[in-house]
């Protein structure tokens with residue numbers, strides 16, 4: 001699973017959950033890594049590559 005902002009691979013936990021967050025844009029969920037999520041919190045929806 002790749003981050004929708006920095007395009008780096010997002011690590012997953014042993015339960016299969018990503019070490020990041022999903023952001024809903026345009027009715028779709030986009031995976032975002034924790035680094036991008038925390039640094040782009042204010043305008044995250046404009047940063048996501050759809």
Ligand SMILES: [Zn+2]
Pocket residue numbers: 003004005006007008032033034035036037
């Ligand atoms: Zn990222």
